[in-house]
Amino acid sequence: MKILVACEESQAVTIRMREKGHEAYSCDIIPCSGGHPEWHLQKDATEVLKQKWDMIIAFPPCTYLSKASACRLYPTKGNLDIERYNKGVKAKEFFMKFYNHPCTKIAIENPISLKVFSLPQHTQVIQPYEHGHAYSKATRLWLKGLSKIKPSNIVEKKGTWVPSHTSKNAYSGKNDKCTRDPKVASKTFPGIAQAMADQWGGIK
Numbered sequence: 001m002k003i004l005v006a007c008e009e010s011q012a013v014t015i016r017m018r019e020k021g022h023e024a025y026s027c028d029i030i031p032c033s034g035g036h037p038e039w040h041l042q043k044d045a046t047e048v049l050k051q052k053w054d055m056i057i058a059f060p061p062c063t064y065l066s067k068a069s070a071c072r073l074y075p076t077k078g079n080l081d082i083e084r085y086n087k088g089v090k091a092k093e094f095f096m097k098f099y100n101h102p103c104t105k106i107a108i109e110n111p112i113s114l115k116v117f118s119l120p121q122h123t124q125v126i127q128p129y130e131h132g133h134a135y136s137k138a139t140r141l142w143l144k145g146l147s148k149i150k151p152s153n154i155v156e157k158k159g160t161w162v163p164s165h166t167s168k169n170a171y172s173g174k175n176d177k178c179t180r181d182p183k184v185a186s187k188t189f190p191g192i193a194q195a196m197a198d199q200w201g202g203i204k
């Protein structure tokens, strides 16, 4: 299959889909860090969406949509930061370009979103601890023409992956520095990328 993995700089899913024999490409506005620039389309995903794809997996930016950012959208009780709200509206428009694409196999990943943006109903919530990583990070998937991801390796939780201002259970082990770097924290967990390739990459 010709597979687009949009908004992916790590190439975590792209590489695993290649291992399954698919013609997979990562796409991001920044260079890839996965070591395969020959499989990377460094451009705006909306341009790449004009091509024909057999499957689209997208990780659109969640900065302005995520529930974890509520304190910045409402800096004081009842007051909305309009500039930030407008950025959230734009982020939803970008998200919907994947959601409304005519491709018959679509998966979109994002964290729990703010109700004010009324994203479509998600299909399922997955967790890193269901795929071999000892953290919780509730991650929504919107799926069309693809089966729900089943847990591949359930392990005991140690804490949350991305500490939020409300979290009392933030992970504070050796890798804590990583979890506080948004670029590192947003990379797809290897176990989740493997589950996506194993469970969706076998489809003809």
Ligand SMILES: C[S@@+](CC[C@H](N)C(=O)[O-])C[C@H]1O[C@@H](n2cnc3c(N)ncnc32)[C@H](O)[C@@H]1O
Residues within 6 Å of the ligand: 006, 007, 008, 009, 010, 011, 012, 027, 028, 029, 030, 043, 044, 045, 046, 059, 060, 061, 062, 186, 187, 188
């Ligand atoms: C939440 S991160 C997802 C990272 C992904 N999970 C990974 O492992 O690489 C969102 C990504 O979308 C990229 N991005 C933002 N706007 C984009 C656009 N218009 N087209 C393609 N990628 C875009 C960002 O550079 C960022 O790498």
